[in-house]
Amino acid sequence: MKQHIDTAPIWDSYRQDCECPLCLLYAKVESGNVDYFLGESVMEPSQRVEVNQKGFCARHFKLMYDAGNRLGLALMTHTYMKETIKSLRENAQRARDAAAAEAVKPIFKRLGSQKGAGMSEIVGELRKVEDTCLLCDRIRDNMERYMYTILYMYKHEAEFPKLFEQSKGMCLHHYAQALEMAPKHLSGDALKRFVDTLTDIEIKNFDRLEGEIEWFTNKFDYRNQDKPWGNSRDAVKRSVNKLSHQVVDED
Template identity: 25%
Template sequence: MKLEFIPLYEVFEKYKGGCPICKIIKDEEKAYCEHLFEDEVLKDPEMYVKIRETNFCHYHLELLNNSYDKLGLAIALKANISYKLQRITDKRKSLKKKRGKETKNKCLICDYLSERDKYQMHILMDILHADKEFVEKHSEGLSKLCFHHLNMLMESAKDVTPQIEKIIKINETAIEKNITDLEWFITKFDYRFQDEPWYDSKDSIERALKLLRGGYYD
């Protein structure tokens, strides 16, 4: 087995809470954020410029504030805010001058995770090509792919192989069941059905949310 296959194999074997690829991206997000504000990273001129000039999204600002090293965060925020203040000062000085359209930088962490997302999907496609029994062995995990990763899978596939076809079918079955369970959940609020059992509908909203947004926020 190739070394790069191991993390995905492990998450498919151990994680039962939702989309396995979302889980591995969430773990990579945690590791990247923890690493981002270490001394050697902040002292790296190239990384310092990236941190200074990025536009951290709202979600990652909250995540960094609630979960990670405050000293490193303070250093990063000082650099980031100082840079933005300088940009405002430059704009004020050139308000009457003709200037080109400003390029807006994306969130550094979001960009990193987007690249890791593509990489993990590439690895999954390689695994499906190399391991013909992967779908059979991990059908439960593959049936929990969120819409984002299911669409990525279909877009990454060069053709609809039997493996890809099976993954699509097991996800269609799981999604249809989720819809049926949501319908029963709604029906249970009709007083005529209040004494009927809930069946599998109690977690139907949770499953629907994971399907729509992925498992990033478990």
């Protein structure tokens, strides 16, 4: 089955001057999903079931909290909390049992990493609950789709490779994702050209940004006080986002 390929959002973000066009797309996908989960999804029983199973990570709970729709968030959080209490109850006896077994262990079985080992299974399960996030899952699917579309466009849209080459590369996170997905969807000459071009622009633009953040630090020297900022005024934000991924939100 031929899938519909929506190239318009890719054209839009590649036409903007930015450090990572994928991060621009990410911001849109993320805010769209936050709106959806606070709005329509609250009325969708199947969505609620998924929320109850996976919950949200700290970043996405905070984004939903900051979005201000307290009733939508309250409805969702209430049922997710009920589900969480159910699994807490199920795990409670196992936590007590593990601690009781640990308490009677002879000292030689509680050396180094053995200490508390009996509790690690239950701790691992709780961490998993904390770490899983339905929004992260959705966004990851959407972003994979966009990355696939970029690879498709690189091969099939005559004007796209030129625009791609003029971009400032990607953040480290999306660069790794691009290198991971490229050999799955491109082959032969197209694969080689894509990776060659991307690595070239990546290094070129990391070098440029390194110069910009260096000038930012040099501006604190009184001798440079009156010299122009150039592109360095927001170099810290751009560098942080380039090295990681959407740490500081775009203005």
